[in-house]
Amino acid sequence: MDATTRTAISLQDAMEVAWLEADLLDSADYDPWLALWTPDAIYVVPAEPAGDDFENTLNIAYDDAAMRAKRVERLRSGQSVSASPVARTVRLLSRFRILSSEAGRCELRCAQILTEYRRERERMHTADITFVLVRTPDGLRIARKVVRLINASDAITGVSYIL
Amino acid sequence: MTVAFPVTPVLDAGALVGEDRAGSTLYTDPALFAAEMSRIFENTWVWVAHASEIPKGGDFKMAQVGLQPVIVVRDRKGVVHVHVNRCRHRAATLCEVRKGKTNSFVCPYHGWAYALDGSxxxxxxxxxxxxSLNKAEFPLLSLRVEEYHGLIFATFSREIQPLSDFLGPAKTWIDLFMKQGAGFPIKTMGEHKFRFPGNWKIQLENTTDAYHFPLVHKSFLSAADRETEDSWDIMNKGGFVEDLGNGHSVMVMMPELVDLEENLDAPIPEKFAALAEELRQSHPEEQVRRIVRAVGGCGFNLNLFPNLGCSAAFFRVLQPIAVDETEVRHAALGMEGGPAAANRARLRIHEFFQGPMGFGSPDDAEVWDRVQHGAQGAAGMPIMLHRGLSHEEVGAEGRKRSDVSAETGMRAAYAQWKRMMEA
Known part of the structure; x- marks a missing residue:
């Protein structure tokens, strides 16, 4: 690791990555979204509010790189009736806080309020999001994203897009 | 004890179900829905829990029988009780915790306290x-409870047949289904819950609907690996649907995966090669093969009227909410005490298809939503249930059977619906 990848990540830099990711998803701009992750990153939407042993627990989504690519393909293919068309979304991220920071790596927590619109229905999903961000030679990348819906353990409707 | 006020009689309920079709007000009539909650859900065995959800004394979970909230609890002697979640004093619920452990249930309103057995x-x-208060007169209202192979059912009826008779030939299929524990007891490993704006019977039908699979689940099949895609080529594998009586049916999609303890010498699929290698570090080859074969689940869906599907590798639980709103729960299953790697593999398979963000469930929910919406049109036009009827056969035990994509299972469920609604 060279000096540039060991520099601490500022709150401003971390927020910019989170906002960029949010904007890419809301704009359905998936190629740069896929490129925003480290190769071994995991995207998780837990099914229970507590706990963090995601690998050994049932999740709503638990995506490695291959699953993220499949999810994008599903949204693009037109084969999924629930994603044809894909719901339009607008997500607002705020209440950012760096939970921990070390050389070239930080954990960022924020709030997300997302409104989904599809087939004459508007729905809202509210979540705490935790990002693990790392510096790489190509810039900041997401090493982990955990989306904790506040009602994760309740029944929710189908979500045929990426939270 | 009377447990329900009479509902408005629906005189022509039975007339809505013909041999090969049904009236679409089955999905849309609120009076019919109210009648179903009483005539069906208070008069049959309703699945409420799997034994592994409440393994020890004091363990409880909340459930519903029809629209009635109940508590399923194991007492210190190991006996499972199902109580209506309602204080005998002024009706407040005793419990609003989904799952947990307790010594007693205490009403938050005036503090009436009940033992686990409901006294x-x-x-x-x-x-x-x-x-003047004789406490013996005010126990919680408890349902009849019986269990088969870890499946716990409850009923308000004191008269209906024992669970074993109600399940009948379905028991053989439950036995086969539980083989996916690979010798370990089956345990639930969490559940996905989602809702769709449609009637509960739309989902009941779907558990034995192979016809929709290659169409609605095209995006799942495209995303799956080649072996998985091939194994889901269910329209061309000689499967069948059989009416098991009392509204139950089984749909065999993958005949090669009916009995998971057979064909243990067959080659291990490429998709499980890494898992098999990991298991070989700690298990003998014979057990590795047994576990690996069980990880993918069974090749059939067993539909138990009215609310449980033992569906390939998971439990599908139906919860009616309103005439046009249904909650569906998909409980993941694993091997109690089994290898963590095998249970992880099962979790990932479950997440791939099921739940609000699965590659399958949201598409199912979308088409069921479309059924409910479409059924608002041309109310007099029937829902057609005649697929596979023209080549349906009656087997040795008098059970109707047709090809895998036949609507035999739906006809079985609606025949039971009709019997119960006319009774």
Missing amino acids: LRGVPYEKGYDD
Whole structure:
């Protein structure tokens, strides 16, 4: 690791990555979204509010790189009736806080309020999001994203897009 | 004890179901829905829990029988009770915790306290009743409870047949289904819950609907690996649907995966090669093969009327909410005490298809939503249920059977619906 990848990540830099990711998803701009992750990153939407042993627990989504690519393909293919068309979304991220920071790596927590619109229905999903961000030679990348819906353990409707 | 006020009689309920079709007001009529909650859900065995959800004394979970909230609890002696979640005093729920462990249930309103078996043990400021309160007269209302192979059912009816008779030939299929424990007891490993704006019977039909699979689940099949895609080529594998009586049916999609303890010498699929290698570090080859074969689940869906599907590798639980709103729960299953790697593999398979963000469930929910919406049109036009009827056969035990994509299972469920609604 060279000096540039060991520099601490500022709150401003971390927020910019989170906002960029949010904007890419809301704009359905998936190629740069896929490129925003480290190769071994995991995207998780837990099914229970507590706990963090995601690998050994049932999740709503638990995506490695291959699953993220499949999810994008599903949204693009037109084969999924629930994603044809894909719901339009607008997500607002705020209440950012760096939970921990070390050389070239930080954990960022924020709030997300997302409104989904599809087939004459508007729905809202509210979540705490935790990002693990790392510096790489190509810039900041997401090493982990955990989306904790506040009602994760309740029944929710189908979500045929990426939270 | 009377457990329900009479509902408005729906005189022509039975007329809505013909041999090969049904009236679409089955999905849309609120009066019919109210009648179903009483005539069906209070008069049959309703699945409420799997034994592994409440393994020890004091363990409980909340459930519903029809629209009625119940508590499923195991007492210190190991006996499972199902109580209506309603204080005998002024009706407040005793429990709003989904799952947990307790010594008693205490009403938050006036503090009436009940033992796990439902008996009333304590009443605060009892003096106010001038010694006239006989606690023995006010136990929680408890349902009849019976269990088969870890499946716990309850009923309000004191008259209906024992669970074993109700399940009948379905028991053989439950036995086969539980083989996916690979010798370990089956345990639930969490559940996905989602809702769709449609009637509960739309989902009941779907558990034995192979016809939709290659169409609605095209995006799942495209995303799956080649072996998985091939194994889901269910329209061309000689499967069948069989009416098992009492509204139950089984749909065999992958005949090669009916009995998971057979064909253990078959080559291990490429998709499980890494898992098999990991298991070989700690298990003998024979057990590795047994576990690996069980990880993918069974090749059939067993539909138990009215609310449980033993569906390939998971439990599908139906919860009616309103005439046009249904909650569906998909409980993941694993091997109690089995290898963590095998249970992880099962979790990932479950997440791939099921739940609000699965590659399958949201598409199912979308088409069921479309059924409910479409059924608002041309109310007099029937829902067609005649697929596979023209080549349906009656087997040795008198059970109807047709090809895998036949609507035999739906006809079985609606025949039971009709019997119960006319009774």
